[in-house]
Amino acid sequence: MKVDPAAVPPPVRGFRFSGVHGGLKPKGRRDFALVVADRPAVSAAVFTQNASAAAPVKVARENAADGRIQAVMINSGNANAGTGEKGEKFVRWSCRELGSRLAIDPSLVLPCSTGVIGVQMERTPFARAVSLAVDGLSRKGLAAAARAMMTSDAFPKWSHREVDVGGATVNVCGIAKGAGMIHPGMATMLAVIVTDADLTREAAKTLLRDGVAAGFNRVSVGGDTSTNDTAVLLASAEAPGGRIDEDGGREFKALAAGVAEVCEELARLMVRDGEGATKMVEIVAVGTADNESAEKVADAIATSVLVKTAFAGADPNWGRMLMAAGNAGVKLDPAKLAIDVDDVALVKDGVLVSDEARRMARKVMRQDSFTVTLTFGKGRGRASKITSDLTEPYVRFNSQYTS
Amino acid sequence: MKVDPAAVPPPVRGFRFSGVHGGLKPKGRRDFALVVADRPAVSAAVFTQNASAAAPVKVARENAADGRIQAVMINSGNANAGTGEKGEKFVRWSCRELGSRLAIDPSLVLPCSTGVIGVQMERTPFARAVSLAVDGLSRKGLAAAARAMMTSDAFPKWSHREVDVGGATVNVCGIAKGAGMIHPGMATMLAVIVTDADLTREAAKTLLRDGVAAGFNRVSVGGDTSTNDTAVLLASAEAPGGRIDEDGGREFKALAAGVAEVCEELARLMVRDGEGATKMVEIVAVGTADNESAEKVADAIATSVLVKTAFAGADPNWGRMLMAAGNAGVKLDPAKLAIDVDDVALVKDGVLVSDEARRMARKVMRQDSFTVTLTFGKGRGRASKITSDLTEPYVRFNSQYTS
Numbered sequence: 171m172k173v174d175p176a177a178v179p180p181p182v183r184g185f186r187f188s189g190v191h192g193g194l195k196p197k198g199r200r201d202f203a204l205v206v207a208d209r210p211a212v213s214a215a216v217f218t219q220n221a222s223a224a225a226p227v228k229v230a231r232e233n234a235a236d237g238r239i240q241a242v243m244i245n246s247g248n249a250n251a252g253t254g255e256k257g258e259k260f261v262r263w264s265c266r267e268l269g270s271r272l273a274i275d276p277s278l279v280l281p282c283s284t285g286v287i288g289v290q291m292e293r294t295p296f297a298r299a300v301s302l303a304v305d306g307l308s309r310k311g312l313a314a315a316a317r318a319m320m321t322s323d324a325f326p327k328w329s330h331r332e333v334d335v336g337g338a339t340v341n342v343c344g345i346a347k348g349a350g351m352i353h354p355g356m357a358t359m360l361a362v363i364v365t366d367a368d369l370t371r372e373a374a375k376t377l378l379r380d381g382v383a384a385g386f387n388r389v390s391v392g393g394d395t396s397t398n399d400t401a402v403l404l405a406s407a408e409a410p411g412g413r414i415d416e417d418g419g420r421e422f423k424a425l426a427a428g429v430a431e432v433c434e435e436l437a438r439l440m441v442r443d444g445e446g447a448t449k450m451v452e453i454v455a456v457g458t459a460d461n462e463s464a465e466k467v468a469d470a471i472a473t474s475v476l477v478k479t480a481f482a483g484a485d486p487n488w489g490r491m492l493m494a495a496g497n498a499g500v501k502l503d504p505a506k507l508a509i510d511v512d513d514v515a516l517v518k519d520g521v522l523v524s525d526e527a528r529r530m531a532r533k534v535m536r537q538d539s540f541t542v543t544l545t546f547g548k549g550r551g552r553a554s555k556i557t558s559d560l561t562e563p564y565v566r567f568n569s570q571y572t573s
Numbered sequence: 574m575k576v577d578p579a580a581v582p583p584p585v586r587g588f589r590f591s592g593v594h595g596g597l598k599p600k601g602r603r604d605f606a607l608v609v610a611d612r613p614a615v616s617a618a619v620f621t622q623n624a625s626a627a628a629p630v631k632v633a634r635e636n637a638a639d640g641r642i643q644a645v646m647i648n649s650g651n652a653n654a655g656t657g658e659k660g661e662k663f664v665r666w667s668c669r670e671l672g673s674r675l676a677i678d679p680s681l682v683l684p685c686s687t688g689v690i691g692v693q694m695e696r697t698p699f700a701r702a703v704s705l706a707v708d709g710l711s712r713k714g715l716a717a718a719a720r721a722m723m724t725s726d727a728f729p730k731w732s733h734r735e736v737d738v739g740g741a742t743v744n745v746c747g748i749a750k751g752a753g754m755i756h757p758g759m760a761t762m763l764a765v766i767v768t769d770a771d772l773t774r775e776a777a778k779t780l781l782r783d784g785v786a787a788g789f790n791r792v793s794v795g796g797d798t799s800t801n802d803t804a805v806l807l808a809s810a811e812a813p814g815g816r817i818d819e820d821g822g823r824e825f826k827a828l829a830a831g832v833a834e835v836c837e838e839l840a841r842l843m844v845r846d847g848e849g850a851t852k853m854v855e856i857v858a859v860g861t862a863d864n865e866s867a868e869k870v871a872d873a874i875a876t877s878v879l880v881k882t883a884f885a886g887a888d889p890n891w892g893r894m895l896m897a898a899g900n901a902g903v904k905l906d907p908a909k910l911a912i913d914v915d916d917v918a919l920v921k922d923g924v925l926v927s928d929e930a931r932r933m934a935r936k937v938m939r940q941d942s943f944t945v946t947l948t949f950g951k952g953r954g955r956a957s958k959i960t961s962d963l964t965e966p967y968v969r970f971n972s973q974y975t976s
Contacts, residue, residue: 222899222907252895254908254923287892288925397896475878489690492655493800496625504625505657520657522691562965 178313179330182341183366184208184406187311189318192299194247194285194292200318202299204268205242205345205362206307210278211404213239214374216382218399224251225258226281227398229265233277234402237371240278242362242402243268244319245285245299246347249358251397252288260291267297271304282400284321284347284358312345319347319360324443329435333428335421338411340367342428346436349443358396359386361436367425368407373416377429378403385433389441389556403429438556447558451481452541458551463500465553467546470498478560486531488517491544508545511535581716582733585744586769587611587809590714592721595702597650597688597695603721605702607671608645608748608765609710613681614807616642617777619785621802627654628661629684630801632668636680637805640774643681645765645805646671647722648688648702649750652761654800655691663694670700674707685803687724687750687761715748722750722763727846732838736770736831738824741814743770745831749839752846761799762789764839770828771810776819780832781806788836792844792959806832841959850961854884855944861954866903868956870949873901881963889934891920894947911948914938 188204195201215234217227233239243264250257261281269276283291306314316326330343341364348359363381382401407413414421441450455468471477474494480487488509495502509517511531516523534540591607598604618637620630636642646667653660664684672679686694709717719729733746744767751762766784785804810816817824844853858871874880877897883890891912898905912920914934919926937943 220896220899221901221903221905222895249892252892252907252910252920252923252925256924287895288920290924395900397892397899489652489655489800492625492690493623496623496800497798498624500624502624504655507655517655517691520655521659521693522655 178310179328179343180341181309182343182364182406183408184211185364185404186307186309187315188303188306188308189311189314189316190299190302190306192302193295194245194299200314201245201247202303203244203315203318204303204307205315205364205404206272207240207404207406209406210238210240211406212369212371212374213237213280213402213404214371214378215239215280215400215402216378218395218397220395220397220399222251222397224249224283224397225253225261226250226283227400228258229261230280230282230400233265233280237374238278239280239402239404240274241268241272242280242282242404244282244360244362245296246319246321248283248285248289248291249287249398250283250291253290256290260293263293264296264300268300268304271300280402282360282398284319284360284398287397312343316345316347319345321347322349322357323347324349327436327439327443329432329439331428331431333424335367335411335414335424338409340409340411340425340428341365342425342432344432344436346440348440358398359401359440360398361386361401361433363401363403363429363432364406365403365425365429366406366409368409368411368413369405370413370415373414373422374403374405376416377426380426381429381433384430385437388434388554389437441556441558444558446561448538448561449481449559450539451557451559453555453557454541454543454553455546456543456552457545457547457549458500458502459549460551461553462551464551466498466500467495467502467544468553468555470494471544472555472557475560478557481535481559482561484532484535486511486516486528486535488522491542495544502546506547510543512540581713582731582746583744584712585746585767585809586811587614588767588807589710589712590718591706591709591711592714592717592719593702593705593709595705596698597648597702603717604648604650605706606647606718606721607706607710608718608767608807609675610643610807610809612809613641613643614809615772615774615777616640616805616807617774617781618642618683618803618805619781621798621800623798623800623802625654625800627652627686627800628656628664629653629686630803631661632664633683633685633803636668636683640777641681642683642805642807643677644671644675645683645685645807647685647763647765648699649722649724650688651686651692651694652688652690652801653686653694656693659693663696666696667699667703671703671707674703683805685763685801687722687763687801690800715746719748719750722748724750725752725760726750727752730839730842730846732835732842734831734834736827738770738814738817738827741812743812743814743828743831744768745770745828745835747835747839749843751843761801762804762843763802764789764804764836766804766806766832766835767809768806768828768832769809769812771812771814771816772808773816773818776817776825777806777808779819780829783829784832784836787833788840791837791957792840844959844961847961849964851941851964852884852962853942854960854962856958856960857944857946857955858949859946859955860948860950860952861903861905862952863954864956865954867954869901869903870898870905870947871956871958873897874947875958875960878963881960884938884962885964887935887938889914889919889931889938891925894945898947905949909950913946915943
């Protein structure tokens with residue numbers, strides 16, 4: 171499922187970008203991206219929950235802790251994961267290297283890596299990448315940066331919103347990498363969101379947390395996260411208008427909606443980019459006792475290989491959904507289940523509505539995007555997950571992608 | 574991965590079997606199996622944990638509760654799951670139907686179904702199946718019964734052990750259906766173990782519980798269970814020798830080993846029969862804090878689609894294993910990880926041993942069976958899971974298998 175990237179978004183005040191080839195990937199492909207703020211920016215970051223977190227994540231956590239970041243440095247081609255102490259030393263060296271080039275403190279650098287696991291990094295091509303990237307920094311470099319982050323991605327991903335915040339126009343722009351897989355979280359997800367709004371640290375934290383929940387966590391099914399997942403938000407305060415606190419006021423809400431939209435669009439682009447995926451499917455679970463149960467059930471369905479292969483075949487195989495839901499560890503009454511595929515009522519009171527309904531559902535499922543809504547009862551629980559179908563090319567890709 | 578079934582095992586005293594075509598499956602394929610004891614047998618049964626358990630499981634739980642079963646009735650072609658009250662009424666009718674044919678109480682019947690979910694059963698072909706199967710009961714009907722249980726299975730599965738119990742020869746024999754899938758538990762697993770030993774109810778319970786742990790639960794990764802999973806043990810007491818109590822004595826231990834071996838062999842046959850699977854891989858996790866952590870980590874690796882596709886490509890992609898282990902929800906130190914592929918030391922202290930080690934591991938992984946041992950530290954935890962590779966034919970099969 172290829173999509174044409176939208177037109178490159180306009181510059182965001184206070185930020186420069188670049189994306190270059192330093193030699194970490196072969197054949198001249200871009201492998202190093204920079205996002206640099208003119209001054210230290212108010213920032214927030216969230217990281218993978220994986221117990222085998224990579225070396226750059228360790229250092230990034232430290233550097234992000236004080237809520238001030240000036241440069242996000244991303245290399246593709248090598249995840250610097252499973253590289254032990256040597257890997258960590260490399261990251262500290264690389265922050266110093268970029269810091270000295272930019273004349274900023276190394277602790278203002280947020281390092282991210284993505285690529286193969288278990289291979290040591292090399293200083294020579296990395297130093298070349300840093301040098302080229304610093305030289306190439308530009309207000310219009312966003313597309314190049316998005317491209318340089320890519321690994322198995324088929325296309326670069328960005329999203330932009332202009333938000334009216336109390337009469338002033340504020341920009342929110344994100345770039346990301348990550349291709350939806352069976353457990354989408356298993357492909358490293360990196361996202362950098364920049365805004366020219368003037369934010370307090372608490373506001374930045376809340377905006378990122380809610381954006382991640384509305385976006386990336388809806389495709390990161392099954393709780394799986396890669397060794398390197400990172401999402402970071404930087405605010406330059408260059409837009410007109412006053413400081414935005416997380417007071418829940420109108421300005422904050424407008425900005426929050428913009429950040430959430432950017433995150434959701436980036437997340438949908440990741441699902442579309444799923445290796446071999448041909449369809450994007452939204453799984454909505456409603457009527458459970460609480461949101462947590464709905465999350466679990468939607469996750470179980472969105473992550474079920476049998477459900478996803480049925481999507482590939484446009485097969486309204488509701489039995490597989492019932493089975494997957496039954497494994498979610500949530501109490502449910504199959505006799506109360508209803509399933510709708512877009513607006514076709516396929517299952518009611520736990521049984522198939524009719525053969526005609528099945529035929530209609532099959533028709534809907536031949537589209538490249540549809541929604542499956544499962545109603546489990548009259549509870550107030552609700553959750554929504556975005557997943558893709560599972561096709562043979564996915565498996566081919568993943569058995570041939572070599573370590 | 575086709576295997577030739579072993580020679581049909583000898584009869585087990587006190588049991589008759591049959592497997593017939595009643596009309597639930599098309600084209601004259603066997604679709605109904607019976608295992609009948611000459612007298613009510615001491616029995617134990619375990620069932621799926623799936624919250625969407627099928628109608629026959631509901632009734633089987635009731636009938637098995639008193640530890641006495643005389644007939645196990647299995648139909649393939651229709652799981653009678655997601656069929657609501659109508660499905661349950663059908664099961665109760667079917668137990669009465671078989672009971673009257675065998676002149677036994679319907680509560681002595683253990684009903685099992687496997688096949689498509691969400692389709693109502695029909696009485697006419699089922700009654701015909703019951704009638705033909707009762708007429709066909711024979712001491713030598715075990716192979717026919719094993720064949721009649723099959724759904725997506727490529728071959729029938731049975732296993733037999735003669736056990737010397739205090740000088741007397743006791744038989745343990747099992748038949749099963751189930752083909753290992755990505756989440757193997759998602760394909761319904763049915764197993765009937767018969768023995769001519771003389772068991773107390775408590776002994777039967779313990780033998781089955783331990784057998785299931787040693788066998789079926791080692792392939793049922795990720796905690797997933799289908800709507801219909803059932804394993805049952807029947808003891809006819811027709812062998813010479815006294816009653817065997819669960820006193821942990823020598824007789825009990827000998828019999829327990831026999832039951833565990835039968836369960837493990839049946840489980841391995843299921844993995845071999847995985848749709849499109851070409852390899853059987855044992856995942857051993859050791860050195861964790863406790864067995865529970867080892868179970869979680871081994872499960873996470875055995876169930877990882879990325880790990881399983883790497884197995885298909887004979888790719889020693891230890892990074893994927895590290896990532897999968899990191900998602901198991903267990904605290905672990907990647908810097909202490911060691912990975913062996915059979916006797917090749919691939920990873921030590923969290924890093925690749927050498928390119929030569931990788932080359933050697935790749936060679937081992939080209940075999941159709943190998944063991945991956947992950948050592949996480951010096952803890953006493955240990956667990957072992959059996960899994961298969963994931964190939965393109967699997968996905969083809971599951972997108973074309975229609976609901």
